[in-house]
Amino acid sequence: MDETSFNWSLKDDIREYWGRRSETFDLSPGHEIFNDQERAGWHALFRRHLGEGEGRPVLDLASGTGVISHLLHDLGFQVTGLDFSDAMLARARAKAGQRKAAIHFIAGDAEQTLEADATYDAVVTRHLVWTLVNPTDAFAEWFRVLKPGGTLLIVDADTGAPRTLKAHVLRSAARLLAKLTPALPRPGMDMETHNRILKQVYFSDGARADRIADLLRAAGFQDVTIDRDLSTIHRGQWRNMPLRQQLERASQDRYAIRARKP
Numbered sequence: 001m002d003e004t005s006f007n008w009s010l011k012d013d014i015r016e017y018w019g020r021r022s023e024t025f026d027l028s029p030g031h032e033i034f035n036d037q038e039r040a041g042w043h044a045l046f047r048r049h050l051g052e053g054e055g056r057p058v059l060d061l062a063s064g065t066g067v068i069s070h071l072l073h074d075l076g077f078q079v080t081g082l083d084f085s086d087a088m089l090a091r092a093r094a095k096a097g098q099r100k101a102a103i104h105f106i107a108g109d110a111e112q113t114l115e116a117d118a119t120y121d122a123v124v125t126r127h128l129v130w131t132l133v134n135p136t137d138a139f140a141e142w143f144r145v146l147k148p149g150g151t152l153l154i155v156d157a158d159t160g161a162p163r164t165l166k167a168h169v170l171r172s173a174a175r176l177l178a179k180l181t182p183a184l185p186r187p188g189m190d191m192e193t194h195n196r197i198l199k200q201v202y203f204s205d206g207a208r209a210d211r212i213a214d215l216l217r218a219a220g221f222q223d224v225t226i227d228r229d230l231s232t233i234h235r236g237q238w239r240n241m242p243l244r245q246q247l248e249r250a251s252q253d254r255y256a257i258r259a260r261k262p
Ligand SMILES: C[S@@+](CC[C@H](N)C(=O)[O-])C[C@H]1O[C@@H](n2cnc3c(N)ncnc32)[C@H](O)[C@@H]1O
Pocket: 014, 015, 018, 019, 031, 061, 062, 063, 064, 065, 066, 067, 068, 082, 083, 084, 085, 088, 108, 109, 110, 111, 125, 126, 127, 128, 131
């Protein structure tokens, strides 16, 4: 089946795109983790918002190759990773097997997981929300699968137009450097498909944290908090990134949003 087929949907396009990117996903800093500084930053973020795992069940939505699943597993959570790309799931299962990490990976749509009501103490997701087709349905679904008192943690970025002067300056510097220096090798990146998808998703002009927070409150979540203290993670990532990529990412609003089901 391809995009010329009858009934081809935006979600099919997104799934195929990530299926192709699965081959090289773990080669990129910002996806897989390449130093202990970054790993420590992630552990601290998850401890801050979720506490220690202590065997509690957590759902890693859109788990990809399982980068976030492994971090949660390190903290003692009982982790289920869910993704709708079979190619990503195959890589996630192989990596967990190599690392002897007991993480359960399942196929599913994050907007309609088919998991039972009130199953998880925590739901975590990185770099999914920007690409959601229907965030209202998705957030209602995540509310449903959380236990009362459970926590949702979203990690994402607003990669839309810069919204502050500092962000404008950083973005301009990154773009200038891009003109003056040879193109970066970006394994597996297909900008044409990426941009076509981005134009059609709900947050096509950028996944703004305040808009996501409003939608979470409308879905029934409480104590919605936006945490932008991700500097240890970012400094760790920058060690493995060229300057222009550091500047580009520093021009984006990168955040974690925590919300609680009452
Ligand atoms: C940018 S990758 C992020 C992977 C992982 N969360 C991480 O941060 O390393 C996006 C992932 O979301 C998955 N995805 C996108 N939309 C999805 C959906 N509606 N349901 C399930 N998986 C989805 C893709 O297959 C892909 O693995």
